[in-house]
Amino acid sequence: MPPNLMTRAFYDTIVIPEAQAPYNSVQLKLYYPAKLDPHNPTQQFGMLAADRQQAPFPVVIFMPGMNIDPAGYRWLAEALGQCGIATLCYQFMAEEMPGSIFSSPGLNLPAMLPDTLGQSSSSTVLTHLLDYLQRQQQQGPLQGCLNLEQIILGGHSAGGLMAILNANPEWFSGVCGCFSYGASTAANPMLGWGENSYLPLPGRVPTLLIGGTREIEISNVSGSNPEDNAARQASRIVQTFEQVMPPLDGKNWLVLIQDATHLMPVYPPDDTTGLGFLNPESNQSLADHRNLLLTTLQLFIEHIITGEGSELQNLLTSHPLVSLYQRK
16 A cells, blocks of 8 residues: 555535434544645645545545544544545434433444344444445545445444444445454343343454453443453453454454553543543553554555455564454
């Protein structure tokens, strides 16, 4: 993938028809590789044309964590754009619990019950995001520039769970891979699952599970020893990979990053919403953690597109911040 391209982005909004107003709109920001062109009259208004020499671009749909401002993932989307990858980020406000409004990845909880999981999508927004990308491919500044046969679902925390649960090409044409940071499929007993149950995964496309050894599940941190909590959450990510992730000819990957925390991907950090104030301090450089996360994602996407995984494997077997690596 060509490095050091320019990344630009534009805003948009779509409506979720089945949601109830005023919580029925999704605010979008679509990042893309761009090119300076002195002959483009719209450039003076900040609209840069796509770098068509690098097109068509693979597309990442990045699904945010609960109550996390998607601006916290801008650094990642911008860096992916510099490597020739378009990224769609979004913010969706939803009443995920009665009386509580969250910035949400878009959860369809009835589709996650024991008797319904796997029958249909557990995301309330993915269909509409994909329809939006289709429209952008047909007209507008990115017309003809998006590779909609190379769509990668990715996300953080609850958004990561949505990404890996919904990476099913039978539901969403063009989805060819998925990744998550800080997500396991450990089942919630409140949804009717038994204790210590794990939700099954579609297992249809290459999948990358990433977590940290200080991956404290901050939603359950109250009343528990932080180090024990971190070990349990890291273990849940590993068990998700080992127990419910089917093998796929070496195309599925697991990575634990030494001393990385649950909110490591969010930069700059924001402790004004959610439970970010409970996130522990890391003993390692956050910049080093983010660089490893970015490089891992870049090489994973390259592995999906080219089928060549040797560079990713070399990184994961040699990097000093990789605490655990598995492949199957």
